[in-house]
Amino acid sequence: xxxxxxxxxxxxxxxxxxxxxxxxxxxxxxxxxxxxxxxxxxxxxxxxxxxxxxxxxxxxxxxxxxxxxxxxxxxxxxxxxxxxxxxxxxxxxxxxxxxxxxxxxxxxxxxxxxxxxxxxxxxxxxxxxxxxxxxxxxxxxxxxxxxxxxxxxxxxxxxxxxxxxxxxxxxxxxxxxxxxxxxxxxxxxxxxxxxxxxxxxxxxxxxxxxxxxxxxxxxxxxxxxxxxxxxxxxxxxxxxxxxxxxxxxxxxxxxxxxxxxxxxxxxxxxxxxxxxxxxxxxxxxxxxxxxxxxxxxxxxxxxxxxxxxxxxxxxxxxxxxxxxxxxxxxxxxxxxxxxxxxxxxxxxxxxxxxxxxxxxxxxxxxxxxxxxxxxxxxxxxxxxxxxxxxxxxxxxxxxxxxxxxxxxxxxxxxxxxxxxxxxxxxxxxxxxxxxxxxxxxxxxxxxxxxxxxxxxxxxxxxxxxxxxxxxxxxxxxxxxxxxxxxxxxxxxxxxxxxxxxxxxxxxxxxxxxxxxxxxxxxxxxxxxxxxxxxxxxxxxxxxxxxxxxxxxxxxxxxxxxxxxxxxxxxxxxxxxx
Numbered sequence: 001x002x003x004x005x006x007x008x009x010x011x012x013x014x015x016x017x018x019x020x021x022x023x024x025x026x027x028x029x030x031x032x033x034x035x036x037x038x039x040x041x042x043x044x045x046x047x048x049x050x051x052x053x054x055x056x057x058x059x060x061x062x063x064x065x066x067x068x069x070x071x072x073x074x075x076x077x078x079x080x081x082x083x084x085x086x087x088x089x090x091x092x093x094x095x096x097x098x099x100x101x102x103x104x105x106x107x108x109x110x111x112x113x114x115x116x117x118x119x120x121x122x123x124x125x126x127x128x129x130x131x132x133x134x135x136x137x138x139x140x141x142x143x144x145x146x147x148x149x150x151x152x153x154x155x156x157x158x159x160x161x162x163x164x165x166x167x168x169x170x171x172x173x174x175x176x177x178x179x180x181x182x183x184x185x186x187x188x189x190x191x192x193x194x195x196x197x198x199x200x201x202x203x204x205x206x207x208x209x210x211x212x213x214x215x216x217x218x219x220x221x222x223x224x225x226x227x228x229x230x231x232x233x234x235x236x237x238x239x240x241x242x243x244x245x246x247x248x249x250x251x252x253x254x255x256x257x258x259x260x261x262x263x264x265x266x267x268x269x270x271x272x273x274x275x276x277x278x279x280x281x282x283x284x285x286x287x288x289x290x291x292x293x294x295x296x297x298x299x300x301x302x303x304x305x306x307x308x309x310x311x312x313x314x315x316x317x318x319x320x321x322x323x324x325x326x327x328x329x330x331x332x333x334x335x336x337x338x339x340x341x342x343x344x345x346x347x348x349x350x351x352x353x354x355x356x357x358x359x360x361x362x363x364x365x366x367x368x369x370x371x372x373x374x375x376x377x378x379x380x381x382x383x384x385x386x387x388x389x390x391x392x393x394x395x396x397x398x399x400x401x402x403x404x405x406x407x408x409x410x411x412x413x414x415x416x417x418x419x420x421x422x423x424x425x426x427x428x429x430x431x432x433x434x435x436x437x438x439x440x441x442x443x444x445x446x447x448x449x450x451x452x453x454x455x456x457x458x459x460x461x462x463x464x465x466x467x468x469x470x471x472x473x474x475x476x477x478x479x480x481x482x483x484x485x486x487x488x489x490x491x492x493x494x495x496x497x498x499x500x501x502x503x504x505x506x507x508x509x510x511x512x513x514x515x516x517x518x519x520x521x522x523x524x525x526x527x528x529x530x531x532x533x534x535x536x537x538x539x540x541x542x543x544x545x546x547x548x549x550x551x552x553x554x555x556x557x558x559x560x561x562x563x564x565x566x567x568x569x570x571x572x573x574x575x576x577x
Contacts, residue, residue: 031100036076040100043072051093058094062087069098077105077140079175105139109179112168113148117161117188124155125188140180145171152186160221160256162249163189192221195255198247201262203238207323208297209262212236221246221256232325233262237291240265267292278570279474279483280307296320309483312336326357332369340484342495343466345375365393367416370423373465378494385465388423391416399438399577403550406440410577426463430456432501436577446509446517448576452477452525454501461499461529469497470527472536475570477503478523480538480557482568487527498527502535515546523557536561542570550574 027047029037041047045068046061066083073081082101088094111134119125128151133144149169156164168185194215201209212232215225223246230244239262247257273285289301297320304313314334321327330353337346351369358364368390376382392415399408417429432454439447454470473481488498503525511517524537542555555570 026095028095028097029100030097032073032102036073036078036102039072039075040069040098043068046096055089055094058089058096059087062096065096065098069100073100073102075142077107077142077180078102079106079173079178080104104178106173106175106178106180108134108136108138108140108182109174110181111136112181112183112185114185115152115188116186117164118191119156119159119161119164119186119188122155122159122188122191124159125152128152128155134182140171140173140182142171145182145184148184156188158223160192160223161188161190162192162254162256163251165189190254192249192254192256193218194221195247195250195253195257198257198259199262200260201239203262203264203292204295204297205323208295208320208325211320211323211325213260215258217255226258229260236325238265238297239263264292275573277475277572278568279476279572280309283307296323309340310336310338321354328355329353330355338466340471341482342471342484342487342497343375343377343469345373345466347371347373347467361398362394362396365395367391367393371465371467373467375466377466377469378490378496379492381462381490381496383463383465385463386423386425387418387465387468389416389418397577402577403575404546405438405576406446407438408577409435409437411435420459426459428456428458428464428468430454430468438576444511448505448507448509450476450505450507452501452503456499458499464497464499466497470499470501471495471497472501472503472525472527475555475572478525478536478538479505479521479540479555479570480523480559480564480568481536486536488529488532498529500530500533501525501527502533509544517544518542519544519553519555521555521557540567547573551576 027041027044029040032040044061044065046058046065049058049061062085066085069083070081080103082103084099086097113129113132113134115125115129128148132148133141134148149166153164155161165187166185167187168183170183172181174180194217196217197210197213199206199209203209212229214228214232215222226244226246230242233239233242233244241261241263243259243261245259247259249256268288268290271285271287273283275283275285277283284306285304287301287303289299291299293300299318300316302313302315305311312334314332317331319329321329331351332353333350335346335348338344349369349371351367354366356364368388371385371387371389373385373387375385393412395410395412397408397410399405401408412432412434414432415430418424418427420427432452434452436448436450456464456468456470458464470487471484472478472486474483474485478486485495487495490496503523505521505523507519507521509517509519519542520540521542522537522539524535526534526536528534536559538557538559540555540557542553545552550573553570553572556567557570558567559565
């Protein structure tokens, strides 16, 4: 009877070693395959020796190999293998071959796996037991046994079972009978709660700093919440170093105290940037932000962008409300100039936004803006519009990776309007919905679906400035057409924009190698008046490169219209969502 306690390693390795300028030495394993063969190689040292190694060293490693092979096979329940080793030398190198007859595996005769304590009703624990591959009558698998032990231990640490312990854990093997008895009894004890939080910092007011904690004293302990707290503190931009860790458990109160230590980050940051897209062409960006104007978390920044199509400069003052990280008040003032094939506009805007991150993952933004816009659309429409626009928007982003998600989505819904009875020159109400979804196949291909819809109820369409009319076409709309090239036209054929919008895109992305992939897509849609939609469709293909700065996309798109028969190149840089 033998008791086995150590962790058994299963590693996929290679039996060949290539040495620069020399022939490849190799170790050949016959008779077993799959994980068992990989584990044999993991246990051997011989496959790491080069062709020019000393002969005595190769022979020494070869002599040790059968014992190591027997040890490796025990992890899979084979306790009586027959091994036929051969070793040959040539002028250039050496070759080792091990022919293995594994024999009958040891089978699990009895299996006693039990869970006691408060974890009996804790879903992650019951799921761990349910997914366990140990079974009566199955070959003994030491790796599965050790994996279950580690999983129970990790869950206990993560979920606050500070008194958890194994009351029994053993594997008794009877090689002559080809049987084994497995015992694994785990007593979780009571689940501890979050205790007091020891906060050390002099950066923000105490109430504001504590608002970043997603846990409260007295609720069941969960280490994942500490990771969430670290992430929210890091995203705030206030701190340079962040230390969030549990302190020793306190059995008397069944609590786990938490220590949080924060030091201030740079107060002022300056950023410069150069970018390019087909829509805006070359872009120059500058930003200077005071990320900690005072200990109440106020922030102030000035940001500017210069390009031949869209240029703007904007100042923003941002302050948290009610000492909360989840709710902000923003005051903005800015100038913007846009020059597209369809319209030119110059905008002065001043406004306020109240942003609230809701527990349902949606971010709600309430806004009020005074906009004065000089615009010229087509050859005939030229005017100035004054709009006092209240509005509200909701945004939700889900992604398993911020730069290149395998699965993710972004949804935005915005409602805004103006009334000529209150400061504005015209009356309208507008709703806009945008969505993008990403799915991946098991082989790494990605499917990207995008849709944009909008509708306007207006008193007089001719009085609407360019910024609240809908246009289509461009890198993120219907590719194959230039930026905001599409929409209803006037009597002279000039695009004047529409009161409604509907565009969509379907894209299939095939990975090629390393950071490269190939995409095929179809885009369709247009801006239009009421139900009089003239959908424009394009097809194309493109390349994707995951650069250190983010994905770079180069697309070739061909419109399927008689009057557009030339491919158009689209270049964009930035995250997918």
